[in-house]
Amino acid sequence: MLKIILPTTMLLPVALLSPPKHLWTNTTAYSLLIASISLQWIAPSYYPLKTLTPWMCTDQISSPLLVLSCWFLPLMILASQGHLQHEPNTRKRMFISTLVIIQPFIILAFSATELMLFYISFEATLIPTLILITRWGSQPERLSAGIYLLFYTLISSLPLLISILYLHSKTGTLHLPILKLTHPNLPTSWTTMLATMALLVAFMVKAPLYGLHLWLPKAHVEAPIAGSMLLAALLLKLGGYGIMRMTLLMGPLSNHLHYPFLTLALWGALMTSSICLRQTDLKSLIAYSSVSHMGLVIAAGMIQTHWSFSGAMILMISHGFTSSLLFCLANTNYERTHSRILMLTRGLQPLLPLMGLWWLLANLTNMALPPTTNLMAELTIMIALFNWSPPTIILTGAATLLTATYTLYMLLSTQRGTLPSHITSTLNSNTREHLLMILHIIPMLTLILKPDLISGTPL
Known part of the structure; x- marks a missing residue:
């Protein structure tokens, strides 16, 4: 250490x-x-505690x-x-x-x-x-x-x-x-x-x-x-x-303590996802999406099963990379347009084509598209919650649907559409920014190949 x-x-x-x-x-x-x-x-170890x-x-x-x-x-x-x-x-x-x-x-x-x-x-x-x-x-x-x-x-x-x-x-x-x-x-x-x-x-x-x-x-x-x-x-x-x-x-926690936290976490995942749909500020949208994802982590932590802990661990690591990557992309847009308002910064894909690729990859991982670790984590947490109480599938399913909706909305509003008239020229994206995106994406893609490194279970 x-x-x-x-x-x-x-x-x-x-x-x-x-x-x-x-x-x-x-x-x-x-x-x-x-x-x-x-x-x-993160090297494999046969001891539970080093x-x-x-x-x-x-x-x-x-x-x-x-x-x-x-x-x-x-x-x-x-x-x-x-x-x-x-x-x-x-x-x-x-x-x-x-x-x-x-x-x-x-x-x-x-x-x-x-x-x-x-x-x-x-x-x-x-x-x-x-x-x-x-x-x-x-x-x-x-x-x-x-x-x-x-x-x-x-x-x-x-x-x-x-x-x-x-x-x-x-x-x-x-x-x-x-x-x-x-x-x-x-x-x-x-x-x-x-x-x-x-x-x-x-x-x-x-x-x-x-x-x-x-x-x-x-x-x-x-x-x-x-x-x-x-x-x-x-x-x-x-x-x-x-x-x-x-x-x-x-x-074992008493049920009196389970219910308020679990209810707030799952209801919060649903509510913050729907709040994301009407955000005008790009950083605010990404921040609310963090609340939604961490709601699933809290719910998984509260039911205390091996499956739920494993799902919570994978989701925490995956969300760390995905959310940080989205903030970096939002910052590259902000440094060029000096605005975070989605209506004023749309249609940037023709100006920054390679950034469009990073935006696509970041949004696909945020949506938990297969074979990303985000999907593995969300499925694990959903199955653990469903085993604990079947009605939770309604809340988690609706939250997942809304996550996909606001993520596509974010992708389309930043990359597609007509370029606003006040943006006449922008600086090209530079090597430092691409290196930053690559250093986010490489761990995300390599962890797909060996997710047990971050699953929190003995190897």
């Missing part, structure tokens, strides 16, 4: 001391090297997410070069430093075996994200978006801290491997119910659950491209990961 965390922290002096001419090259190349070293974590240090370990649930978080650092640096090119050199260095600072905290959160360490790193990711949104966001509303993000996360995580301390007073330890061995002998009283609720709600806000999701579209729309990628690919996954980790500790 140290051979990833130490090089990642050494990226800070690289970002702060590199000569201006080589700043982007050095940081991108170095972080790509770290990402390639991190691929060792202990790296007394407080950190990887298993089938955390290792794919750890590799994902290392993989996205060079991608975020690559994607940000366009909108930072006119910034002074100091601000470029500060921007890269903020991205680098957040990385060890995410790695710690995904690999911590001690609940208090997990809580601290889970909360620490909030501060650099807040700095990214409020300092480098695009619109004046970025301050209100930052306040929404801060208060939603802080208010929901205070009960989490209290319930972690309550768990410690009852069991005497917060070490995850030991907690799994101790029988949950807590009396089934309303206090236990409240503690379980408190453990879950913080992750539900982060995931986000429908009804607690209002901070997400705001944060996505106002954030710079690296902020959007960070939120979509990694920070939402902290919520899903937390749900999968915590539900295992609580033993």
Whole structure:
């Protein structure tokens, strides 16, 4: 673990001391090297838990997410070069430093075996994200978006801290491997119910659950491209990961606790998909589609079966790549047209033909077309939900239909139609942008060939 965390922290002096001419090259190349070293974590292992240090370990649930978080650092640096090119050199260095600072905290959160360490790193990711949104966001509303993000996360995580301390007073330890061995002998009283609720709600806000999701579209729309990628690919996954980790500790959940979360998650998948159909802002549309997909992850995490956990893991990784790719494509459009409104940026395929190919691939994976891992994940989750309760097929089926509808609407409105009269010329797409799209698409296509690497089940 140290051979990833130490090089990642050494990226800070690289970002702060590199000569201006080589700043982007050095940081991108170095972080790509770290990402390639991190691929060792998903190597097949015969042990369910690989202990790296007394407080950190990887298993089938955390290792794919750890590799994902290392993989996205060079991608975020690559994607940000366009909108930072006119910034002074100091601000470029500060921007890269903020991205680098957040990385060890995410790695710690995904690999911590001690609940208090997990809580601290889970909360620490909030501060650099807040700095990214409020300092480098695009619109004046970025301050209100930052306040929404801060208060939603802080208010929901205070009960989490209290319930972690309550768990410690009852069991005497917060070490995850030991907690799994101790029988949950807590009396089934309303206090236990409240503690379980408190453990879950913080992750539900982060995931986000429908009804607690209002901070997400705001944060996505106002954030710079690296902020959007960070939120979509990694920070939402902290919520899903937390749900999968915590539900295992609580033993079988009582039905009283299942129903509100499952209902909100599935109803939210349906509602946010229909909200997407009438969005005018491209980034807002992609943000709402994230809420819809993460709703399925929450529902799968709540029913606690092997199938549902496997489906949730695959969907989290697939959604990380797909959603981030869509945000990158939306950003390339925005850098050329300076607008995110769908009516003002339509018909760009004749001007940027190769970008049209990336748009098509991204939208097909978002629709969960075979043979993508998205389809495998959604089918697995749907079957698990159907086995748990047959009527859920109505909600999941309708949400899938609406997902296909708004994805096609997004593809047609950005690529097809007559070009608006105010767009007379645009910059050609460059090699950096195509490299960024390729680095998103290659993992998505290779994981189709071996999806058990990310399925969260012992190999």
